Amino acid sequence: KMLLLFIFSIVLLPKAFTLRCYECKPQAGGTCTETEKHCSTGEDRCGSFRVINYNGNSKVSEMKKKSCAMAAHCVQGSLDFGVNRTAIVSECCNSDLCNKQFPPDPKQSNPNGKKCYRCDGQTCTGTLNCKGDEDHCVSTIGDQKVPMKGCASKQICSKTTSTLLPGATPSEINCCEGNYCNSASSTSAGILILVTPLISLIFLS
Template sequence: MHLLALVFGIVLLPAAYPLKCYECLPGSSGTCTDTEKECPSSSYQCGALRIASYAGGSELANVHMKTCVMADQCVEGSVNLGISRTVLTNKCCASELCNAQHAPAPSKSNPNGKKCYFCNGQECTATLNCQGSEDHCISTTVSSGGAQTVLKGCASKLLCSATQNAQLQALIGQEISCCQGDYCNSASSTSAGLLLLVAPLVSLFTLS
């Protein structure tokens, strides 16, 4: 009897249907309009993302997005390259059209005691005081106008996640290294995925 009740209970359970979420993907103007979108599968949540970049105390970019996201894309943290700092905030939820609001603005962060090297021109020996949740040092080389430029700085652990590695390296085509310990980015270290630049970040979510 108990077995029969269990079988009926399983059969009568509601099927897991994909959520409907608001989608708002910024265009060339940087603005976007909410539309409704059905997620590809029930594995997706609704998400709102904000990417804010700062340099010298001034805001360089403040990009808002909404779309269907996987759980491993609901990450928050920051990347600090000394000359600029990019902060991600997220708001993910698992009910119908629950991402009506934008992701929250970044909270004020203070130095946390961790120290990494950053590049000032061609020299990469300047000291950078990491802030907030930035607990890893990072290092990478990017190509710009045919020239190779080394970038170093601090990053949050969640942005040095191996889960993001394949997607991000496919987008930016560079090997990015993360390591733990003060000044550990003096040389190349163990490779890991890193949310580093605004354009790849936007692409990561729009390709979901």
């Protein structure tokens, strides 16, 4: 009997003490239906996430998700190619069912003094004033060989974050520091990233 009790305690106790979070997968129209989920090993917090796409200052689309998460999932930042800008906002917490609310809209970002090149078709001589915490310049080339240049936040450029950005088309994104550092010449080491749609965070995980 003692042996059976020991075996049951090994099997059942970890389940009893795992974190519980609201789970809400993206659906059409930016809505999602909540369920409760026991987190897997290594997922030590609950997260709520929004990915917002802007055209100029106008919001054109949005994705929302709630899930169990790891620290690397809890990122904030933006990626701006001039015409299109994508912002990630997230909130993470570490108690049961603490991710009830979605994070609010990001604050209106003002130019921060950083300047990068942007592209118009194949021509990449235009300039872009970076906003908010966009402290890096970026340069990418997608499968269609269409260059894209602009501004990005540091977290968007990190290798950890890039692994959380599943999309449809592989591209190489190079991040660098310094005004207009994203010229036609090579920048820092490339990170394999998926940028179409620009950012999906962990929405497909």
